[in-house]
Amino acid sequence: MKEPAISIRGLTKSYGSLKAVDNLTLEIKQGEFFGFLGPNGAGKTTTISIITGLARYGHGEVKVFGKDVTREYREARRLIGVAPQEFNFDLFFTVEETLKYYAGYFGLAGHEARKRIGEVLEQFGLLGKRNAEVRKLSGGMKRRLLIARALVHKPRLLILDEPTAGVDVELRRELWQHMKELNRSGTTILLTTHYIEEAEKLAKRIGIINHGKIVALDEKSRLIEQLHKINLDITLAKPIASIPPSLKKYHVTLLDDNRLRFVCGEHNSRGKILKAVQNAGLKVKSEEVSKSTLEDIFLDLTGGANGKR
Amino acid sequence: MANVKGFWTLTYREVTRIRKIVHQTILAPAISALLYIIVFGVFIGAQIGNVAGVSYIEFLVPGLIMMTVITNAYMQTSSQILLSKIWGNLQELLTTPLSYFEMVLALTLGGVVRGFIVGIVTLLVALLFAQISIANIFAFVYFIFFVSLIFSSIGLIVGLWADKFDHLAALTNFFLTPLTFLGGVFYSIHMLPAPLAQASAFNPILYMINGMRFGVLGISDVNVVFSAAFVFLVAAFFFSLNVWLFRRGYRIRT
Ligand SMILES: Nc1ncnc2c1ncn2[C@@H]1O[C@H](COP(=O)(O)OP(=O)(O)OP(=O)(O)O)[C@@H](O)[C@H]1O
Numbered sequence A: 001m002k003e004p005a006i007s008i009r010g011l012t013k014s015y016g017s018l019k020a021v022d023n024l025t026l027e028i029k030q031g032e033f034f035g036f037l038g039p040n041g042a043g044k045t046t047t048i049s050i051i052t053g054l055a056r057y058g059h060g061e062v063k064v065f066g067k068d069v070t071r072e073y074r075e076a077r078r079l080i081g082v083a084p085q086e087f088n089f090d091l092f093f094t095v096e097e098t099l100k101y102y103a104g105y106f107g108l109a110g111h112e113a114r115k116r117i118g119e120v121l122e123q124f125g126l127l128g129k130r131n132a133e134v135r136k137l138s139g140g141m142k143r144r145l146l147i148a149r150a151l152v153h154k155p156r157l158l159i160l161d162e163p164t165a166g167v168d169v170e171l172r173r174e175l176w177q178h179m180k181e182l183n184r185s186g187t188t189i190l191l192t193t194h195y196i197e198e199a200e201k202l203a204k205r206i207g208i209i210n211h212g213k214i215v216a217l218d219e220k221s222r223l224i225e226q227l228h229k230i231n232l233d234i235t236l237a238k239p240i241a242s243i244p245p246s247l248k249k250y251h252v253t254l255l256d257d258n259r260l261r262f263v264c265g266e267h268n269s270r271g272k273i274l275k276a277v278q279n280a281g282l283k284v285k286s287e288e289v290s291k292s293t294l295e296d297i298f299l300d301l302t303g304g305a306n307g308k309r
Numbered sequence B: 001m002a003n004v005k006g007f008w009t010l011t012y013r014e015v016t017r018i019r020k021i022v023h024q025t026i027l028a029p030a031i032s033a034l035l036y037i038i039v040f041g042v043f044i045g046a047q048i049g050n051v052a053g054v055s056y057i058e059f060l061v062p063g064l065i066m067m068t069v070i071t072n073a074y075m076q077t078s079s080q081i082l083l084s085k086i087w088g089n090l091q092e093l094l095t096t097p098l099s100y101f102e103m104v105l106a107l108t109l110g111g112v113v114r115g116f117i118v119g120i121v122t123l124l125v126a127l128l129f130a131q132i133s134i135a136n137i138f139a140f141v142y143f144i145f146f147v148s149l150i151f152s153s154i155g156l157i158v159g160l161w162a163d164k165f166d167h168l169a170a171l172t173n174f175f176l177t178p179l180t181f182l183g184g185v186f187y188s189i190h191m192l193p194a195p196l197a198q199a200s201a202f203n204p205i206l207y208m209i210n211g212m213r214f215g216v217l218g219i220s221d222v223n224v225v226f227s228a229a230f231v232f233l234v235a236a237f238f239f240s241l242n243v244w245l246f247r248r249g250y251r252i253r254t
């Protein structure tokens, strides 16, 4: 039985009275491509900071390839490459120096280091900027450097916290390609993103976090299957204030004051739902059938805009 | 298992920084040494005559060396840590497989190297005006090493604690400068009235300056063995405190 790449058990982290991570348990297997989703302030970055040793935590156990991130911090950190959400460079070093020092901390030096640095510079289109000071790079280039730095020591676990925020279309495509290749060659990847399309395209398994708790965790295909249930949107002739009690047993949400969304399933056929609506004394103006996407599920689980803190 | 390459990389990085700011590390201490030596050593010293059996200018030089070493070792680490807290690259360091001991050692060694550079620059400037031969090279090296280790350790702690550069200057203005001035840079404590001389014995910097004076001139107001043991213990204390703070993640980890 191979050790999981990441194993988090009962993790709780508070900032004052706010529980940024709330009794979170999560296991990511070796070689997995895991998409970590959730609205702003859900606790993604906090979880990542704990894995990478940047944040303390109150309760719980966090291991990377079986190494405890607190007790065996050096062994754990050796295996991780992280591209944080916020830039954390020394702005006066050049691109090459940044990579050279970072490689050095991981014990990579001399010819071996130079070769590896050349590779990542090339991969991320930074060859032309190798002698430029970091502070003189554009935002997207800094993002490239952040990821190049995370990869310079060939980590077994790559953690990317919103790597495609603020990058152009071309780089996004390139990054996707890199991530896929890396994962194919055995690197475990933990990716957070707000582009659901990105998670849909790349991740094999997806976890959704909200208010510090995991609210959904499944294979992407199954999650989407679940999400790809058919929605029946019914527009009513007259607005209503709330969902009538007789309809509560259905999976139904009030979209606007005159639109109801039902999730159709085995036991809730379209006909049955329409009948129930009429029995509730509501007049149907029009109806529409739509397939849900990961985004719908996401919004559903996290309460949409209202779920934000 | 120690991460030797990683440790040297970080040490090298810190030393490289010194090279990048040559005007601060060499020119500034050279100019201030020049001013002190001309004004106090040459002009005023001519009126004073011998102190503790040596000319005033000679008497002054070890104290100046120590004063520069203290300020520069402190500035090196405190400003560096504060800056990397502001930029976030202290966090970069925390994601690497360096032990906290290795991190603290490499960062403080940056201050030690800077201490040696400015100490030697000050000595070289002094040689233009006075004939000085190092009386005890071992003591000279020993005291520069441990004193700069003490103040680069203190610099690290203050840098971790501080939120802005004003905080760093506060320690210099309220502690380092007064204690250094009262620590016998410009006078021998035997020249003070007895109560003040006794009070001076509680000034830790007195032992550092006199240790350096022993190294350069072979004379000291206080027992040199005591001074040597004292700086060793103080350095060990502040250094260990730093390792502990790093492990705790004081002001580093959220
Ligand atoms: N250093 C801190 N001090 C106090 N509260 C914090 C700190 N860092 C994060 N928080 C709080 O913890 C919660 C979780 O934040 P976190 O950064 O983990 O969210 P996130 O899921 O990464 O969000 P985003 O998508 O916006 O990056 C938020 O409510 C945030 O305000």
Ligand SMILES: [Mg+2]
Pocket (backbone or CB within 6 Å): A044, A045, A046, A085, A161
């Ligand atoms: Mg975040």
